[in-house]
Amino acid sequence: MLQYLIDLMNRLGNWGYLIIFLGAALECAAFLGLLVPGESLVLVAGFFAHRHVLDLDDVILVVVAGAMIGDNIGYELGRHLGRDWLLHHGHRFGLRESHLARAEKFFARHGGRAVFLGRFVGFARALVPFVAGASRMRYRQFLIYDGIGAVLWGVAFALLGYFLGASWHVAEKWVGRGSAIIGGALLLAGLAVWLRRRRGRGMAARGE
Numbered sequence: 635m636l637q638y639l640i641d642l643m644n645r646l647g648n649w650g651y652l653i654i655f656l657g658a659a660l661e662c663a664a665f666l667g668l669l670v671p672g673e674s675l676v677l678v679a680g681f682f683a684h685r686h687v688l689d690l691d692d693v694i695l696v697v698v699a700g701a702m703i704g705d706n707i708g709y710e711l712g713r714h715l716g717r718d719w720l721l722h723h724g725h726r727f728g729l730r731e732s733h734l735a736r737a738e739k740f741f742a743r744h745g746g747r748a749v750f751l752g753r754f755v756g757f758a759r760a761l762v763p764f765v766a767g768a769s770r771m772r773y774r775q776f777l778i779y780d781g782i783g784a785v786l787w788g789v790a791f792a793l794l795g796y797f798l799g800a801s802w803h804v805a806e807k808w809v810g811r812g813s814a815i816i817g818g819a820l821l822l823a824g825l826a827v828w829l830r831r832r833r834g835r836g837m838a839a840r841g842e
Contacts, residue, residue, distance in 0.1 A: 644687060651688070651696045654679045658700030658788075663707035665760050669728050672701075672759060673791045680795020690796055698788035701753075705763040705780045712767025720764060729761075737761035746775050753783035 646653070654675060661672040676697050683690040712720075721731060740758050741748040749766055752758030766776050 650682070651692060654688075654693065655696045655700040658697050659704035659707070661701075662704040662760055662763050663711075665708075665724075665729060665764075672756075673787075676788065676791035677795035677798075680792040680797075681799045683792070684796045684799025690792065694788055694792045697792055698784050701784040701788055702780060705749075705784065706777075708761075708763030709767035709771075709773070709776055709780075712764035713770065714767075717765075717768050720768075733757055734761060734765075737765050741765045741769065746771065746779055749776055749779035750783040753780075753787045 657666075657675040658672065660666045661675075666672075676693075679688060679693045679697065680690070682688045683693050717734070720729065720734060724730070724734070737752075737758055740752065740755070741762055744751055748758065748762050749771075752762035763776075763780070
């Protein structure tokens with residue numbers, strides 16, 4: 635199977651980048667992330683870059699561009715169509731009301747940061763851009779959080795697939811798990827920064 639995919643990508647040439655772009659974009663624009671984890675595609679693309687079938691820099695650019703465009707389409711769909719439309723037509727994408735409720739709860743809990751954090755959470759990655767648009771989140775705020783999240787996500791998973799490319803069996807085990815691990819690491823880093831700042835404010839208040 636692996637050799638077949640490598641041969642297929644070799645035959646496709648530069649068209650392979652189009653497939654990667656569409657996969658990254660449609661994850662949020664067409665809610666495909668509810669069916670197939672987006673990191674799977676990026677890991678595979680990184681693996682092909684390791685095999686010199688694709689160029690790593692081009693893979694990262696294509697993935698980040700696709701992710702941002704897909705998120706923006708999801709945002710505009712939410713802004714113009716709203717929650718009721720998604721509930722009515724969501725069954726076509728494998729969406730259940732419980733999925734949307736989880737995404738809305740995630741967005742309510744984290745606010746604007748949910749756009750960034752949701753990039754590393756499977757169900758949220760596919761739905762949070764739509765929820766952000768339906769909630770009338772300011773577009774500038776959405777774009778900033780989305781851009782940062784898309785860049786970090788694209789770079790992290792493309793490099794992960796690249797460095798695990800020597801052992802595809804190992805890479806396969808990361809599919810569906812990588813987002814949780816990388817997202818957890820980012821949350822821990824953010825918590826450490828917050829605690830450090832809080833400690834600094836406390837010391838300043840005491841005049842230390």
